[in-house]
Amino acid sequence: MRFNFILTAAGLALSMAAEVLGKPVVIGYYPSWKRAQMAGVDYSKYTHVNLAFGIPTSSGTFSFDGDWFLPQTVTDIHSKGAKALLSVGGWTGSNFFSNIVKNAGSRSTMISSMVNYVKTNNLDGIDIDWEYPGRLGNNCNVYDITNDTPNFLTFLKELRAAFDSNFGSRQKLITLAVRIEPFDTPSGYASDVSEFAKVVDYANLMQYDINGGWNADTGPNAPFNFESGKGLQASFVSAIDAWTGSGWPANQLTAGIAFYGRSTIAKGDMTKDPNNQYQPQESVVPLGDSEDASWYDACAGSTANSGVWMWKHLRDQGVLPSTSTAAAPWVRQWDPVSQTPWLFNPSTKQFISYDDPQSLKIKVDYAASKGLAGTMIWSMNMDYNGELMNVIQSWQTGGPSTSTPTTPTSSTTKTTNTMPATSTKTTTATSSVPQPSTTSTGGNTGGGPVAGGSCSSTGSYQCADTTGRNPAYFLCLYGKWMTQSCGSGTACYQSGSSVSCGWPS
Template identity: 75%
Template sequence: MRFNILITAAGLALSMATQILGKPLTIGYYPSWKKAQSANVDFSKYTHVNMAFGIPTSSGTFSFDGDWFLPQVVSSLHAAGTKVLMSVGGWTGSNYFSTIIKDTTARSTLISSMVNYVDANSLDGIDIDWEYPGRLGNNCNVYDVANDTPNYLKFLQDLRAAFTSKFGAGKKLITLAVRVQPFDVNGSPTTDVSEFAKVVDYANLMQYDINGGWNNVTGPNAPFNYQKGEGMQVSFVSAIDAWTQAGWPASQLTAGLGFYGRSTIALEDMTQDPTNQYQPQSSVVPLGDSEDAPWYDACAGATANSGTWQWKHLRDQGVLTSPSSAAAPWVRQWDPVSQTPWLFNPSTKQFISYDDPESLQIKVNYAASKGLAGTMIWSLNMDYNNELLNVANSFGSGSSPSSTTSTTSTSSTKPTSSTTATTTTATSTPPATTTTSTASQTSPSSTATKTTPGGGPVVGGSCSGEGAYKCARTDGTSASYFLCLYGSWISSSCGSGTACFQSGSSITCSWPS
């Protein structure tokens, strides 16, 4: 794969050639319970759609509650040139994976069920959304801390062999939805997932639901970088690092983009400390947008609101009057570490962390620079006039929003007919628990300026010119580069096999001559 990346301080403008063998992936999840809301989606803008979810039973069979409309959807998607997979599992559908894959009979039954279902419905493959091998996840999940991950590998190897036997080598896809760290073994993420990558086509990183109502402070739902000592110590960047360092090829990863945000209730007036999005919050989660409703979680034994705000409803329910402007009394802020916007309503003390075109462009550009295969979206029914999907589709094209270097400035406009969210509440239960990582990320500290022998800065050195880029070395012998963020240099790297070249105020990631 040959690619070049041009990064400018002013606009984060990147340019990357697409993969020789095809365009970047845009994978969207299609929730079966959102059929009506998905009716107007332009499926030609997606390379793959994962139907969610097939739910396994303890015996190894599985069922999909959208069977009645699946043939029509598959026909429409194939006509648009889009591949269709059945996603098996999900947050509430992974109860029995651990017991199935350790039992020879149940494992064979599940594999046969998947092969037969793909064949009968003319599908292009199977996606497995088991996010927590070796750890609890949902309270109803059975798990085996020592054996889930090795058993999962054996299962995937057998599934690949069955697909090859039935359809031929390389004819059907196997993809995985995975959390921000590799599968667990004996309480820690495994350090080698390379054998998984040999039988799996792509792993879709779920780089969202990182902070939420399960925390005791507000924080970003999907941070690009995490801030040291604040919120969960994982991020979009650390997830890519964790998987690639464990041996998963970047070219077989997709970057997860959430087309939604999460709301909570702050215990303080966040406008009094507007540069700090980490402030005490209530354990009670408010209702989110017009599609949110209290739901009973049988596993947790409690009723809760999700607090979810889909992008389309941030836009059509009077919270945002434009992608970057909030309607009064909502106030929009931008966090330069997490590289995400957040909203606060002083009247209700509601806080919403979300992604918009600006924050998604930063993620898409970074994922392209790291050599990932494309993007994954949860979920395709949540967009508004393709405002977010167009950003996902810009992967590797060099696109950039007009103001990717936002600071913590606020934006407020006259309210429309509906400017505030309801404050109906219910007790919160966490949808996921994410462990912390020791990977180094950013913190707003500053030290004396330092330089490397090649003329570049070092991590922690002070800098001026927010958003400025510098190669670690000026002679084109290093892939490392630095970004000026919050007054300090942070480090990143060009894609595998490439080097950083300085060109005035821009840098280019390209193959060494």
Template identity: 55%
Template sequence: MAVGALGRANVVGYYPNWIAMPTLNFNKYTHVNFAFAIPTASGGLSYDNQAAMPGIVTSLHAAGTKAIISIGGWTGSGLFSPILKSTTSRAAFLGNIVAYVKTYNLDGVDIDWEYPGRQGDACNVYDANSDTSNFLAFLQDLRTQMDTTFGSRNKLLTLAVRVEPFDGPSGPVKDVSAFAKIVDYINLMTYDIAGVWNPTTSPNAPLQFAPGQGPQFSVGSAIDAWSSAGWPTGQMNLGIPFYGYAMTATKNMLQTPSNMYAPISATAPQGDKDDSLYADPCSGGPAVYSGAWQWKHLRDQALLTSAGTAASPWVRTWDSATSTPWLFNPNTNTFITYDDPQSIQLKVNYAASKGLAGTMVWSMDMDYNDELLSRKHNNNQYHDSY
């Protein structure tokens, strides 16, 4: 891996502000992104639990960790497109971001727009013709304002991005090199590739996809797509999920354990003990479960008795094509795709082999006794370039 801003591989953790966070060893992260500040129509920023931020920033800095505000997110990206089109709201947005960094003594800004030129959440406004060009111009101005206020490149500017480059009117754009000149690095969201929205069981975050099976996206394809469009691999962090998803298969998949693909029910089963019924106000659909299983609950609810051992009736299987584990319960036909220390170590090794700046975690609160985070630090120990 490339040497990051702190002289070692980046380990970026997202810190959700809607969750009571456990005690964390911040010094195991190089960067912590506060998620999320939500843009308002007038170009303002709204952040829950803001009163706690100064104390957390102080703790991060004491641990030698950079503190970054992340703006947007899945449900917080609805207004990026109209804000950037309005001269008034755009100017206010720029000023408010810079002021926020200054007020809270932050080390930079992460923009998580899901997605420029493409529909994300059903409520989000997007414009395939102008979002990406407007985003570039906005980021150029944000870089200029931060450099003017804080000194040249003294504050970080990062982006959370999907598995393909930003969209234009004809799909993903072919050249993102202009973005790379002003952005320090991108955090590749190489997860949520599979879920109940797909017709079959398949891996949430495959290292490589299986041709013709499941969605044709993966860690490998995302790195290739962005680098082919002109983004240097040394300015990428590989996103790694500390969670997975449950789906209900229509058959007992253990009858053919070499095949992790089976038709599924259109409704997700309940995931871990934190998963609750939720009705998305944007989609207008009924309240449903997400099926999400955090690593900590796979462990503390004892589906896994150790990192690599399932408790009966669950059976752990490994898919060699995608380098991912999966669990199956034959009593309920429940399939769970997730990442564990074995799959994460392979991803960290792959990122290192491609020269990436490091890795990113969604999210910090989902680990169990640092079982997953430790895979990242093992990599730091045996790569001299760190």
């Protein structure tokens, strides 16, 4: 049996990023309303902690409901070597940004408030989570598609000048939480955001909440790739492409990771079409995990459920007895395009899209291969025994993965109806991880690669031999072949340009 784990250029990133960019940033959001659940979080696993949220008023001031515990929390964060920032805005806190940034007086008020708050609370900077410049987020928000983006740039330049004047040049951080495409303008998203990057330290991509209960069909919360014609045509990959293609430096961009999934109710039995996670769904979102509850939406004037399932509760409520196995009646599926798992309960017709260690590994490796600064996590309180954080930390340890991940199509603890690991759907994805090439063979008089020999295509792979029993393979990095190895007990297989690790025949 062979697990068709194709080696890609993303695998080189773990060593390359450590060498080129140094220690990756790991930015975690600390929801103030979940303080009780933060007790077991290890701040030393993070480089930055964004305390959420400061809520702006129409005048430009803001308030934070965690003022009472902030001093001790900042001290605790600093004691673990991480930086502490206040995040201002959020989904329900973005009502007034548009009006604030268009007026010089209210901009000045907000900037003064931020400077004073940073001073008073010994913070390392401010994170701004405006959802969204030039686009409606929450229905209560004011937005101006023509002027929000240029006004936001003016505000950020003034904030940077104030921070530098009060604290010294680039001594305090300005970070942004941003959507999957750059800021909106009347002609589409901004084609050049390079001026923003000159005054901002990091933009944190929110590469999740891409599909959900607001859609007509079920779909992946955080797809690695999107499927043509199905769901929102956006993904983890397309978000990175959109921002870097618009002039945002990759080394000032972090990849957004959701430590949660979203649930909806399908209209039919999704197990009858198990290779399709895009199926009609009900408009009412069910309750999610044990921490979910109906919440009142002041804008809509009604109550609703979030449908959120934190990773820790998928695990501790028994839905997932292991990281890759579902408990009956839940059935786990793996989608080869979105590169994410999903769950379905035939009894309740509940669907859950989420990320697990397998899907996060794909994202982390790819982000590193693109030269990103690191990762951003929503949110710090949602992990289970460090299972997801261990994957995030793999970026820091360097080197390709030495494990061989399985790619089950479906699984439960009481059934064996799994499809072959090599099966795939006939689909067309608009973006993908770069595929391996074997065109570079320089440096070996026998025609094959040797360690330290020259090669011409960074990201190329080649097995050390064709026996199907040797775990060694070669990776082309910066013009030189490097020796790598498949996981314990597995061997390298090569068929044309396809290189994979699997159990020896």
